[in-house]
Amino acid sequence: MILALETSCDDTCAAVVSTDGEIRSNVISSQGVHDRYGGVVPEIASRHHLELIGAVLDDALARAGASLEQDIELVAATRGPGLVAALLVGFATAKGLAAAHELPFAPVDHLHGHVAASFLAPRPFEPPFLSLIASGGHTLLARVGDRGPDFDAIAQTLDDAAGEAFDKGARLLGLGYPGGAALERLARDGDPLAFEFPTGERRAGLDFSFAGLKTALLYRVRELGEAEAERRRADLAASYQRAIVEALSIRVKRALLETGLGRLAIGGGVAANGPLRERLGTLEVELDVPPRELCTDNAAMIASAARYVDALSYPDYLDLDVYASGEQVLSAR
Amino acid sequence: MTVLAFDTATPATAVALCRSGEPPLEARDDPAPGRRPGHATRLLPLAVDLLRRAGIGWADLERIAVGTGPGTFTGLRVGIATARALARARGIPLTGVSTLHSLALGGLAAEAASQPFDAILAVLDARRREVFVAGWRPSALERGGEPFLSARALRPEALAEQVVELGLSPVLVGNGAVEFRSVLERSEALIPEGGSPLHQVSAIHHCRLVRALPGGDPADIHPEYLRLPDAEIARRSARP
Numbered sequence: 001m002i003l004a005l006e007t008s009c010d011d012t013c014a015a016v017v018s019t020d021g022e023i024r025s026n027v028i029s030s031q032g033v034h035d036r037y038g039g040v041v042p043e044i045a046s047r048h049h050l051e052l053i054g055a056v057l058d059d060a061l062a063r064a065g066a067s068l069e070q071d072i073e074l075v076a077a078t079r080g081p082g083l084v085a086a087l088l089v090g091f092a093t094a095k096g097l098a099a100a101h102e103l104p105f106a107p108v109d110h111l112h113g114h115v116a117a118s119f120l121a122p123r124p125f126e127p128p129f130l131s132l133i134a135s136g137g138h139t140l141l142a143r144v145g146d147r148g149p150d151f152d153a154i155a156q157t158l159d160d161a162a163g164e165a166f167d168k169g170a171r172l173l174g175l176g177y178p179g180g181a182a183l184e185r186l187a188r189d190g191d192p193l194a195f196e197f198p199t200g201e202r203r204a205g206l207d208f209s210f211a212g213l214k215t216a217l218l219y220r221v222r223e224l225g226e227a228e229a230e231r232r233r234a235d236l237a238a239s240y241q242r243a244i245v246e247a248l249s250i251r252v253k254r255a256l257l258e259t260g261l262g263r264l265a266i267g268g269g270v271a272a273n274g275p276l277r278e279r280l281g282t283l284e285v286e287l288d289v290p291p292r293e294l295c296t297d298n299a300a301m302i303a304s305a306a307r308y309v310d311a312l313s314y315p316d317y318l319d320l321d322v323y324a325s326g327e328q329v330l331s332a333r
Numbered sequence: 334m335t336v337l338a339f340d341t342a343t344p345a346t347a348v349a350l351c352r353s354g355e356p357p358l359e360a361r362d363d364p365a366p367g368r369r370p371g372h373a374t375r376l377l378p379l380a381v382d383l384l385r386r387a388g389i390g391w392a393d394l395e396r397i398a399v400g401t402g403p404g405t406f407t408g409l410r411v412g413i414a415t416a417r418a419l420a421r422a423r424g425i426p427l428t429g430v431s432t433l434h435s436l437a438l439g440g441l442a443a444e445a446a447s448q449p450f451d452a453i454l455a456v457l458d459a460r461r462r463e464v465f466v467a468g469w470r471p472s473a474l475e476r477g478g479e480p481f482l483s484a485r486a487l488r489p490e491a492l493a494e495q496v497v498e499l500g501l502s503p504v505l506v507g508n509g510a511v512e513f514r515s516v517l518e519r520s521e522a523l524i525p526e527g528g529s530p531l532h533q534v535s536a537i538h539h540c541r542l543v544r545a546l547p548g549g550d551p552a553d554i555h556p557e558y559l560r561l562p563d564a565e566i567a568r569r570s571a572r573p
């Protein structure tokens with residue numbers, strides 16, 4: 001069995017997954033302390049990771065009925081991209097656990113993890129497919145040819161990530177942080193066609209851009225004035241959400257056409273969004289929508305990916321460091 | 334008792350392996366000025382080097398000891414996360430050692446110095462023109478005793494004033510003492526020359542303190558940050 005840790009942002013995660021992709025446990029501790037700062041603060045996230053990781057790890061092993069000594073054959077952890085100080089807590093912990101029993105170790109790219117959520121049992125989704133990964137940290141389209149880490153990133157965001165667009169919109173509408181889920185709830189009572197927001201339809205290419213959308217919402221709220229904007233909050237939320245969903249699906253459609261792929265998988269926190277799932281369901285392709293807890297950050301997806309990277313045997317991994325940016329993936333373009 | 338001790342509170346990565354009846358082994362990485370600390374990449378390789386040199390394996394360890402700071406936040410977390418993982422995986426106790434205490438204990442070797450002293454202050458550069466400091470009477474140090482000046486973050490000027498107010502003739506050791514020598518020497522403090530090993534955190538002194546300190550559940554060992562995160566300071570000062 002594989003033990004994996006994931007601490008790239010503000011969720012402290014540990015999971016145990018069998019080598020054939022069955023989830024034995026998948027423990028996620030969401031810190032829920034960042035709303036008062038209006039965003040994830042790396043130092044605060046890292047302090048919490050260190051306080052939580054031990055209990056999360058113990059819980060993952062206990063729920064799997066697994067012992068480190070007897071059952072774990074491979075230890076894995078997210079190496080990047082993410083917040084360096086946060087990544088280091090999980091990475092140092094995982095390296096220490098592996099070293100103490102001279103186990104092999106698999107460093108996993110976080111984005112490969114999101115893609116590999118689709119390879120988990122009971123219904124693994126087979127490549128080739130197009131993958132949309134959208135969260136607060138990344139927005140990416142990838143052509144996935146096999147289960148390994150060398151997928152081909154074909155589009156990224158030029159400015160904000162899709163999840164950031166949700167969070168920034170939510171803040172403009174007076175909702176807390178993180179705002180994605182709150183905005184989705186508010187939008188249920190609104191008219192998605194009440195206001196027109198830019199979707200980037202006329203901009204060529206596959207890359208995403210959300211900065212203009214956020215500015216458009218800001219201007220619209222100002223134009224309406226405080227009282228009217230408050231009265232029409234639900235309409236604003238629904239229209240804004242629709243624009244994000246359209247911006248994503250327009251480029252997904254283009255990428256499907258360009259690559260000739262007929263299959264699509266989605267992942268990342270934004271992939272938990274109901275209207276996005278519905279919208280992508282209307283595209284005439286085979287669609288893999290993992291359960292919500294496998295879309296948002298988790299360690300089961302890291303364990304899944306670990307099965308397809310070249311694990312390093314002891315002691316070759318002891319000097320590995322984490323990395324902050326996604327260059328290693330995007331350089332594959 | 335066979336103890337693996339390490340400290341990552343300063344830019345150095347300091348590791349020691351101590352066994353009863355054997356001379357302690359030390360391995361360390363001191364990055365050149367301006368270079369990034371090697372905590373994440375050097376700590377475990379240095380530990381493995383020491384195990385090899387001693388001809389023993391992970392299973393032979395009976396205790397892990399780790400410096401709990403104060404020091405650089407990320408460095409502390411790498412050290413403590415690693416220490417907890419090793420202790421948990423091997424099912425052995427973990428001891429947290431104050432980095433300042435260990436540094437001050439090493440400072441006792443200044444006894445060979447020219448002038449007498451009545452206190453040892455461990456002074457680490459805390460950046461932003463502050464130091465982390467704690468002070469011990471020499472007699473209390475060996476016994477693992479409590480500091481008379483408990484750990485705190487101070488401006489070097491304020492530390493110099495305190496030394497004068499307390500009427501001390503102390504020895505000051507640590508990279509903070511070297512960095513702020515000109516300010517701190519305004520008091521009666523003796524600061525060994527810059528290149529002296531007395532200013533280095535050495536995990537060998539952690540081993541010496543382990544004898545006087547209990548070992549326990551890895552989950553009970555926490556970093557001593559001594560400072561709130563910047564975002565929290567900003568949030569608190571923004572409130573009316």
Ligand SMILES: [Zn+2]
Binds near residue numbers: 114137268269296
């Ligand atoms: Zn993610």
